[in-house]
Amino acid sequence: xxxxxxxxxxxxxxxxxxxxxxxxxxxxxxxxxxxxxxxxxxxxxxxxxxxxxxxxxxxxxxxxxxxxxxxxxxxxxxxxxxxxxxxxxxxxxxxxxxxxxxxxxxxxxxxxxxxxxxxxxxxxxxxxxxxxxxxxxxxxxxxxxxxxxxxxxxxxxxxxxxxxxxxxxxxxxxxxxxxxxxxxxxxxxxxxxxxxxxxxxxxxxxxxxxxxxxxxxxxxxxxxxxxxxxxxxxxxxxxxxxxxxxxxxxxxxxxxxxxxxxxxxxxxxxxxxxxxxxxxxxxxxxxxxxxxxxxxxxxxxxxxxxxxxxxxxxxxxxxxxxxxxxxxxxxxxxxxxxxxxxxxxxxxxxxxxxxxxxxxxxxxxxxxxxxxxxxxxxxxxxxxxxxxxxxxxxxxxxxxxxxxxxxxxxxxxxxxxxxxxxxxxxxxxxxxxxxxxxxxxxxxxxxxxxxxxxxxxxxxxxxxxxxxxxxxxxxxxxxxxxxxxxxxxxxxxxxxxxxxxxxxxx
Amino acid sequence: xxxxxxxxxxxxxxxxxxxxxxxxxxxxxxxxxxxxxxxxxxxxxxxxxxxxxxxxxxxxxxxxxxxxxxxxxxxxxxxxxxxxxxxxxxxxxxxxxxxxxxxxxxxxxxxxxxxxxxxxxxxxxxxxxxxxxxxxxxxxxxxxxxxxxxxxxxxxxxxxxxxxxxxxxxxxxxxxxxxxxxxxxxxxxxxxxxxxxxxxxxxxxxxxxxxxxxxxxxxxxxxxxxxxxxxxxxxxxxxxxxxxxxxxxxxxxxxxxxxxxxxxxxxxxxxxxxxxxxxxxxxxxxxxxxx
Numbered sequence: 001x002x003x004x005x006x007x008x009x010x011x012x013x014x015x016x017x018x019x020x021x022x023x024x025x026x027x028x029x030x031x032x033x034x035x036x037x038x039x040x041x042x043x044x045x046x047x048x049x050x051x052x053x054x055x056x057x058x059x060x061x062x063x064x065x066x067x068x069x070x071x072x073x074x075x076x077x078x079x080x081x082x083x084x085x086x087x088x089x090x091x092x093x094x095x096x097x098x099x100x101x102x103x104x105x106x107x108x109x110x111x112x113x114x115x116x117x118x119x120x121x122x123x124x125x126x127x128x129x130x131x132x133x134x135x136x137x138x139x140x141x142x143x144x145x146x147x148x149x150x151x152x153x154x155x156x157x158x159x160x161x162x163x164x165x166x167x168x169x170x171x172x173x174x175x176x177x178x179x180x181x182x183x184x185x186x187x188x189x190x191x192x193x194x195x196x197x198x199x200x201x202x203x204x205x206x207x208x209x210x211x212x213x214x215x216x217x218x219x220x221x222x223x224x225x226x227x228x229x230x231x232x233x234x235x236x237x238x239x240x241x242x243x244x245x246x247x248x249x250x251x252x253x254x255x256x257x258x259x260x261x262x263x264x265x266x267x268x269x270x271x272x273x274x275x276x277x278x279x280x281x282x283x284x285x286x287x288x289x290x291x292x293x294x295x296x297x298x299x300x301x302x303x304x305x306x307x308x309x310x311x312x313x314x315x316x317x318x319x320x321x322x323x324x325x326x327x328x329x330x331x332x333x334x335x336x337x338x339x340x341x342x343x344x345x346x347x348x349x350x351x352x353x354x355x356x357x358x359x360x361x362x363x364x365x366x367x368x369x370x371x372x373x374x375x376x377x378x379x380x381x382x383x384x385x386x387x388x389x390x391x392x393x394x395x396x397x398x399x400x401x402x403x404x405x406x407x408x409x410x411x412x413x414x415x416x417x418x419x420x421x422x423x424x425x426x427x428x429x430x431x432x433x434x435x436x437x438x439x440x441x442x443x444x445x446x447x448x449x450x451x452x453x454x455x456x457x458x459x460x461x462x463x464x465x466x467x468x469x470x471x472x473x474x475x476x477x478x479x480x481x482x483x484x485x486x487x488x489x490x491x492x493x494x495x496x497x498x499x500x501x502x503x504x505x506x
Numbered sequence: 507x508x509x510x511x512x513x514x515x516x517x518x519x520x521x522x523x524x525x526x527x528x529x530x531x532x533x534x535x536x537x538x539x540x541x542x543x544x545x546x547x548x549x550x551x552x553x554x555x556x557x558x559x560x561x562x563x564x565x566x567x568x569x570x571x572x573x574x575x576x577x578x579x580x581x582x583x584x585x586x587x588x589x590x591x592x593x594x595x596x597x598x599x600x601x602x603x604x605x606x607x608x609x610x611x612x613x614x615x616x617x618x619x620x621x622x623x624x625x626x627x628x629x630x631x632x633x634x635x636x637x638x639x640x641x642x643x644x645x646x647x648x649x650x651x652x653x654x655x656x657x658x659x660x661x662x663x664x665x666x667x668x669x670x671x672x673x674x675x676x677x678x679x680x681x682x683x684x685x686x687x688x689x690x691x692x693x694x695x696x697x698x699x700x701x702x703x704x705x706x707x708x709x710x711x712x713x714x715x716x717x718x719x720x721x722x723x724x725x726x727x728x729x730x731x732x733x734x735x736x737x738x739x740x741x742x743x744x745x746x747x748x749x750x751x752x753x754x755x756x757x758x759x760x761x762x763x764x765x766x767x768x769x770x771x772x773x774x775x776x777x778x779x780x781x782x783x784x785x786x787x788x789x790x791x792x793x794x795x796x797x
Binding site for chain 2: 241244246408435471
């Protein structure tokens, strides 16, 4: 069966129809867990496995707030191998290149099913070779929260890396030797997993502030270290110095201004990449020049947003993930820097999630097509190099979704007739800005009229594609393998695309 | 007329393909210092191929910095690169003799290739001897501007380059006067510390205040500020229009002299106003109403 975007969907799954389709459904929530027993403390993973009788076929979840520095998922994977557990289903909110212990588990059939929102590195390499016996399901951050609360993604045990835990079992993310800031991606796991095991390297007597309540926690594993601080948060996040990236950022900020989006009370979100940060910097200058105060910035928070909060340019920051040390420190000391859960951020069934309140969002793409469909999951060969994360959630929610990218990357045009994989549907993408021009989605007639009135030149996506082809030539089409290895799940649980095995010689 | 000239290494296709993106008034595709001897052939071919497809796409001047006259690469540079797709040759280590040699070579190539236009010359003044010859160099045929080559010149003079630029004051002044005298463009040396923004801005404003009319850049992020610094300001443009309008009215009324904003306007003020308006039009600084 094919979905409304023409992509294959296996018969047992619901095909994607439109990004607003979920509005016909009501929120489904299983009961949040209740717990009567006191919190158990262990000094090793194996003890916890034994105590809770963790066995083959179970689903284990993890968050990715420790990013590349996470040690917990690797340690759990080692125990899975040692205990020879089979058919384990893992559901980490993201998988980074350092999660190498998952590889032998996949190759050995210990792990056979994966739900995640982002994946790169050696795990994606083995999965795209077709070595995962079951299926890979790529979700969005908001969609993951929705699927957990609805019981669609049932978690037997959540192993939650927690930088500081008190002796009652409460957890906090913003201090300790492995501090990572907020813990927003783990809140659904905390509230709905059958068993919740915090893993910490900093046990304290008591906590003033908490991110995880002991009321949901079954056990705490205290270890020497839960991760490598160097990989947890960047020391600093930096604006691009690439002149092309700077030009794109400047053109984007001018466009946002001309569209009247930078005004008192506005809200915005960007990624933490160098070009996105350059947009933030240009927006900051405009706000100062025009004496504008915004309502909030959200998403992954960097030092640039912290600075803007401290300068009084925003009333609040809504933070689901801290990207650098300044953000980690800010969330501790500034009450206007507010931690939110992935559900509050992007779950379509939340009452007024943050993503629905955004005036504009700046996002990236590995490919975009003539219908404005965006791929952030695979490269042009179909190799998995990322995932939606919050991309589809905020693209749907924001009034104006802007994709910024260089027109040509590694000698290939970023614009395609059709993207290799659809992560975010074109109906939710309004603007594409590259160094050679701006394209507006024809369905946004309001934006086109406004820009025409302001005499801001725009191009069609086809014109930009032709421009790219005039530089690179027309690239050969990459044939797609017939072996399906996974699914790209839209935020409402429908299937927006499928993922295919990639031959090793690509 | 130009304000900004951006150097682009001739052997880097990713930079060449983006050359026109940054609103530089002229691109200097470099075959000299930025290109290793082993890469010269490749660079010539890349530039020639790129210009054959793109030179008419943008309203940007295309210059080529060739290797010095008499060196091993000079003849091949000219033979392969001179075409109707370029506007000028930028000549390093220029002196009277080398400019004259280049002038003759260009005449011959234009004839043999039956070019439709004259290729101009922009000498780089980067040796102490060239500073002493600068008036003569400025007067030579085909020369449309002089570039101050600060790095080589300070090496020749054995003086350290500073952000204040006092060591270049004399050279800048000589070039400015020579260019003004022969109605060609004085072009300042690039600021080489690409991440010292305040030093760069100070250096640029200093050059503009002295009378330079344009400046080279080795990084695209410098172009915007250079264009600003060497453009008339909004107030200057408004005043220029007032002067020209007042002059028209005075002529209609048969008045020989007139005032603008309480100040007497004479011939040089009118000429300056006309120049400002020309420049403003050339660089699209005269705004239509947006709405």
